[in-house]
Amino acid sequence: xxxxxxxxxxxxxxxxxxxxxxMANSRPLMGLERSIKQASALGAISRSxxxxxxxxxxxxxxxxxxxxxxxxxxxxPGSIDASFVRDRMEASEAQRSEFRELIRNHGQAVPxxxxxxxxxxxxxxxxxxxxxxxxxxxxxxxxxxxVRDLSDEQLVIAQGQExxxxxxxxxxxxxxxxxxxxxxxxxxxxxxxxxNVDKAALSRLISFSKEIPGSLVDQIGPAPAFGRVRWSELxxxxxxxxxxxxxxxxxxxxxxxDSDQRFEFxxxxxxxxxxxxxxxxxSAKDGTKVARLSRGSTKISMTFDNRVAPDFGDFVKSRxxxxxxxxxxxxRA
Numbered sequence: 001x002x003x004x005x006x007x008x009x010x011x012x013x014x015x016x017x018x019x020x021x022x023m024a025n026s027r028p029l030m031g032l033e034r035s036i037k038q039a040s041a042l043g044a045i046s047r048s049x050x051x052x053x054x055x056x057x058x059x060x061x062x063x064x065x066x067x068x069x070x071x072x073x074x075x076x077p078g079s080i081d082a083s084f085v086r087d088r089m090e091a092s093e094a095q096r097s098e099f100r101e102l103i104r105n106h107g108q109a110v111p112x113x114x115x116x117x118x119x120x121x122x123x124x125x126x127x128x129x130x131x132x133x134x135x136x137x138x139x140x141x142x143x144x145x146x147v148r149d150l151s152d153e154q155l156v157i158a159q160g161q162e163x164x165x166x167x168x169x170x171x172x173x174x175x176x177x178x179x180x181x182x183x184x185x186x187x188x189x190x191x192x193x194x195x196n197v198d199k200a201a202l203s204r205l206i207s208f209s210k211e212i213p214g215s216l217v218d219q220i221g222p223a224p225a226f227g228r229v230r231w232s233e234l235x236x237x238x239x240x241x242x243x244x245x246x247x248x249x250x251x252x253x254x255x256x257x258d259s260d261q262r263f264e265f266x267x268x269x270x271x272x273x274x275x276x277x278x279x280x281x282x283s284a285k286d287g288t289k290v291a292r293l294s295r296g297s298t299k300i301s302m303t304f305d306n307r308v309a310p311d312f313g314d315f316v317k318s319r320x321x322x323x324x325x326x327x328x329x330x331x332r333a
Contacts, residue, residue: 070146070148071146071147072111072144072145072146073144073145073146073147074142074143074144074145075114075124075142075143075145075147076142076143077133077136077137077142077143078137079122079123079124080114080123080124080125080126080133080143080145081117081123081124081125081126082125082126082130083125083126083127083130083155083156083159084125084152084155085156085159085177085180085181085184086176086177086180087159087160087169087173087177087180088130088131088169088173088222089170089172089173089176089217089218089221089222094258096131096134096135096138099131099132099134099135100135100138100139102135103132103135103136103139104139108132108136108143108144110129110132111129111143111144111145111146112126112127112128112129112130112132112133112143112144112145112146113126113127113128113129113145113146113148113158114126114127114129114145114146114147114148115127115147115148115149115150115155116147116149118152124145124147125155126159127148127150127154127155127158127159128158128159129143129145152186153186153190156181156186156190156191156194157190157193157194159194160177160181160191160193160194160195160196161193161194161195161196169222170222170223170224170226171226171227171228171231172217172220172222172223172231173222174195174205175205175206175208175209175231176209176214176217177194177195178191178195178202178205178206178209179205179206179209179210181194182206188202204228208228208231208232208235211232211235211238211239212231212234212235212238213242216238216245216246216249219249219250219254219255219262220249220259220262220263220266221258221259221262221263222259223259223260223262223263224259224260225260225263226260226263230263230267233267234263234266234267234270237267237270237271238266238270240270241270244269244270245266245270248265248266248269248270249262249266254266278294278295278296279292279293279294280292280293280294280295281293282302288308288309289305289308290304290305290308290309290312291303291304291305291312292305304316
């Protein structure tokens with residue numbers, strides 16, 4: 001059994017085995033005006049994030065402060081469960097393979113953060129480091145971890161801030177994570193701290209998560225190349241064509257694509273078809289095909305073939321004012 005480290009000053013033996021109940025007064029939230037009666041390491045981290053500008057540095061700061069001065073232990077990855085609230089969607093096999101090989105070749109540089117499982121003795125629950133844990137499981141080796149007593153609130157803040165700090169979650173993952181937390185009755189303040197967003201941004205995330213059926217989002221995947229604007233466009237298209245969207249997403253060809261390709265394909269398939277422009281060839285009296293006209297709903301374009309009539313396009317351009325004047329004169333007549 002690994003040694004546990006508490007957020008608060010040690011008041012009991014460090015070898016105690018019973019998980020500590022969540023602390024009622026411990027609210028390590030970021031950016032709140034209310035006072036925090038019991039300071040904690042995670043609370044200090046949350047409050048310090050405001051002064052860090054670069055997202056990658058912010059995530060490093062979170063991890064380093066959480067593990068600084070703590071005992072790093074090696075655990076059996078089979079004894080560790082995922083967080084009780086899902087933030088990530090499933091990674092592709094290529095992504096898992098890349099991360100797995102990185103750890104195989106260079107080792108696990110940064111430990112994961114876990115807490116003693118609140119329902120099961122001798123088991124743990126991940127706060128952050130899910131990808132590291134999965135890679136280590138697949139490699140069949142022990143995982144380096146820091147064990148801390150965390151309340152549910154502290155766990156989701158650590159989980160969310162570490163991912164948000166790295167801009168690691170895609171837009172749709174952030175929206176679903178926010179909605180999942182609200183469904184579990186976490187306060188808006190806790191969710192705001194977890195995702196490092198303000199009240200308005202959080203409301204948009206939660207609202208958007210309801211616009212596309214969850215089963216369809218699972219089939220599309222995280223789509224890292226697409227943000228709020230494109231997802232909003234897709235949501236509108238799906239709302240008008242839900243039956244068609246489900247049919248497309250259920251096909252084997254759709255499943256074989258990567259997530260970004262699935263998003264793009266579904267967006268394109270549901271978008272209204274643009275009328276194709278009519279093609280027309282203009283020929284001289286001797287049959288020479290000099291120019292090609294393309295007629296659309298709002299414009300006509302003309303292309304000259306310099307191989308057939310060199311410089312004819314420039315000649316027409318030089319006469320455009322005369323032709324326009326003649327056009328206007330006829331319109332007035």
